[in-house]
Amino acid sequence: MDPMKIGVVGCGNISKQYFRQAARFDLLDITACADLNPDAAQAAADEFGVTAVMGVDDLLAGDEVEAVLNLTIPAAHVPVGLKAIAGGKHVYSEKPLGVDRDDAAQLLDAAKTAGLHVGNAPDTFLGTGQQTARRAIDEGLIGRPLSFTAFMMGSGHESWHPSPEFYYKPGGGPMFDxxxxxxxxxxxxxxxxxxxxxxxDIKLPLRTITHGSAENPGPLYGQTIDVETPDHYAGTLITRSGVTGTVVMSFACHHAPYDHKHPITVYGSEGAMKVPDPNGFDAPVLVMRLGDDDWREVACAHPTGYGRAVGLADMAQAIRAGRESRCSGALAWHVLDVMQGFLDSGREHTFVEMSSTFDRPAPMPTDPPPGLLDD
Ligand SMILES: NC(=O)c1ccc[n+]([C@@H]2O[C@H](COP(=O)([O-])OP(=O)(O)OC[C@H]3O[C@@H](n4cnc5c(N)ncnc54)[C@H](O)[C@@H]3O)[C@@H](O)[C@H]2O)c1
Structure with missing residues (x-):
């Protein structure tokens, strides 16, 4: 398959992981990068050997690349994506797809009209942890899945991220992040x-940036952020297949004592399963079936070692092979619809019906050759 020339827009914190991981896939060739801050683009090019450092609009409109990897902040995901599509490029973006349904719908509509692909993070569910859990559930290891709990309870990102403001604006907060x-x-x-x-709702409305330390402060150390989007969600959902879930997403919990390694627990008719952190790729799945007296690890049937960029590689391969990509716009749209549903429900105190749906992506192959996703 011909490698796909990729241009990165947004060379901030997360971009390093993508530059490193993309180099592992023969199908991905990052030939250009750009950022509103030209120094950030230059620094990334120097560190990762990218040949062309370009202006943002030049990269989006020009002929240098076939696809744009959009690693900007949430409020810029759709504006940058729309320009990429207007420039005839496929686009794969960090999450969320957009800051709300209206925002994201513009991107999907434009891509559909132009016949271009939209892909979206996260791709962590392509790792062994989530793939092993799905396979075991599909094979009936815990019987019929009935319910789950999913907890992400932290105190926010202002202690470690150099410029954490976007986490507290619309498109951020624990639900959208x-x-x-x-x-x-x-x-x-x-x-x-x-x-x-x-x-x-908003529990802690004023945040102080403490990235760095008093002796060695980060660039914004001591500045405050007004929180403009809920920082605590306590919700419930039901899937079309009848599984009921309890979901807590919070940036307002100090020292939360939940199981950080296995923050999702699934309860089935014949046992329970501890699903590993979905913000990682490879970690063990644990199961306790009826009659067991302890948790045991589920054998992992998938290759380990994928990192951020595997979803982009999957999209590139899907485009070349004419198949559906796994981290698709349709999946990201459904997830955005659910997130917005929680926001709407919190504001209006109603149950919210999902109008969107999607087809579950194909499972990952179990024996891909090195550096590839499948044959
Ligand atoms: N930092 C993480 O650990 C992490 C992890 C997973 C996903 N993400 C996601 O990745 C995205 C970026 O996060 P980050 O932490 O790297 O943020 P960041 O602020 O460190 O970097 C964002 C970069 O995008 C640039 N930028 C912003 N608007 C732009 C525009 N319109 N055009 C061109 N460049 C623009 C900024 O100058 C900055 O260099 C977010 O959507 C975030 O949710 C971050």
Whole structure:
């Protein structure tokens, strides 16, 4: 297959992982990068050997690349994506797909009209943890799945991220930031969500950036952020397949004592399963069946070692092979619909029906040759 020339837009914190991981796939060739801050683009090019450092609009409109990897902040995902599509390029973006349904719908409509692909993070569900959990559930290891709990309870990102403001603006908060990992994992396991309900509010409205330390402060150390989107969600949902879930997503919990390694637990008619952190790729799945007296590890049938960029590689391969990509716009749209549903429910105190749906992506292959996803 011909490698796909990729241009990165947004060379901030997460871009390093993508530059490193993309180099592992023969199909991905990052030939250009750009950022609103030209120094960030230059630094990335120097560190990772990217040949062309370009202006953002030049990269999006020009002929240098076939696809754009959009690693900007959430509010820029759709504006940058729309320009990429207007420039005739496929686009794969970090999560969320957009800051709300209206925002994201523009991107999907434009891509459909132009006949271009939209892919979206997260791709962590392509790792061994989530793939092993899905396979075991599909094979009936815990019987019929009945319910689950999914907890992500932290105190926010202002202690470690150099510029954490976007986490507290629309398109951020724990639901739009971490929800994509959890909800993508959930719908990959059980299929589309039918209904959601919950409370969503702002618990800690003023945040102080403490990245760095008093002796060695980060660039924004000591500055404050006004929180403009809920920082705590307590919700419930039911999937079309009848699985009921309890979902807590919070940036307002100090020292939360839940199981960080296995934050999702699935309860089935014949046992229970501990599903590993959906913000990672490779970790063990644990199961306790009826009659067992302890948890045991489920044998992992998938290759380990994927990292961020595997979803982009999958999209490139899907485009070349004419198949569906796994981290598709349709999946990201459903996840956004669910996240927005929680927000709407919290504001209006109603149950919210999901109008979107999607087809569960194909499972990952179990024996791909090195550096590839499948034959
Ligand atoms: N930091 C993480 O650990 C992490 C992990 C997973 C996903 N993400 C996601 O990745 C995205 C980026 O996060 P980050 O932590 O790298 O943020 P960041 O602020 O460190 O980097 C974003 C970069 O995008 C640039 N940018 C912003 N708007 C732009 C525009 N319109 N055009 C061109 N460049 C623009 C900024 O100058 C900055 O260099 C977010 O959507 C975030 O949710 C971050």
């Amino acid at each position: 971490m929800g994509p990992y959890y909800l993508t994992a959930i719908v990959n396991l059980f299929g589309p969500v039918a209904q959601v309900a919950g409370f969503a």
